Amino acid sequence: xxxxxxxxxTTNPARYAYLAAxxxxxxxxxxxxxxxxxxxxxxxxxxxxxxIHKDIDTITLYIGPHLQSGYYDYILQxxxxxxxxxxxxxxxxxxxxxxxxxxxxVRACTLVLLSTGQY
Numbered sequence: 001x002x003x004x005x006x007x008x009x010t011t012n013p014a015r016y017a018y019l020a021a022x023x024x025x026x027x028x029x030x031x032x033x034x035x036x037x038x039x040x041x042x043x044x045x046x047x048x049x050x051x052i053h054k055d056i057d058t059i060t061l062y063i064g065p066h067l068q069s070g071y072y073d074y075i076l077q078x079x080x081x082x083x084x085x086x087x088x089x090x091x092x093x094x095x096x097x098x099x100x101x102x103x104x105x106v107r108a109c110t111l112v113l114l115s116t117g118q119y
Contacts, residue, residue: 001029002119003055004110005078007071008062009033009046016086017062020110027114032056049074058119060084060110065091076101084110 004024008017018041024031025042032053033046040046049071059080061068068091075083076097082104085091095105113119 001027002057003030003032003053004058004060005032005034005053005056005080006060006062007034007049007075009035009041010037010062011039011041011046015062016111020060020062020086020114023111023114027119029119052077054079056080058082058084061086061089064089065094068094072097076103079103082106084108084113086110 006017006021009021010017012018021031021033021041031042031044033041033044034049035046036048038046056078057080059075059078061083072094080103083098085105085107086109090107098105
C-alpha cells in the first residue's frame with residue numbers, strides 16, 4: 001500500500017480531495033491530510049504543512065498552481081516517490097523542480113488511477 005499525502009485536504013464531501021481520501025482509505029492506503037481548514041477526514045486530522053513525513057510514497061495535489069509555490073520546499077523535503085497532478089493542478093515549474101530532484105511527476109486523476117488499478 002502507498003502512503004499518500006493529500007495537499008488540499010477538506011472535510012467537504014463534494015470536493016475531489018475528500019473523494020480521494022475516501023477511496024484511498026477504502027482501498028487500504030494510509031493517508032496524511034494537509035490543508036488550511038481544521039477537521040478530520042476518514043479518521044485522520046487535517047494538519048497544516050509543517051511536519052515533514054519521510055514515509056510518503058505519493059503526494060496528490062488538490063490545490064491550484066497559484067498556491068503551490070508555498071508548498072515547494074515542503075514537497076521536496078517530504079521527498080515522495082511521485083507527485084500526482086490532478087486535473088487543474090498542472091504546473092510546469094513544479095514538475096521541472098521535481099524532475100531535478102529525481103521525483104516522478106504524473107498528470108493524472110487519483111480517482112481514475114485508483115478505480116482502474118493503476119495507482
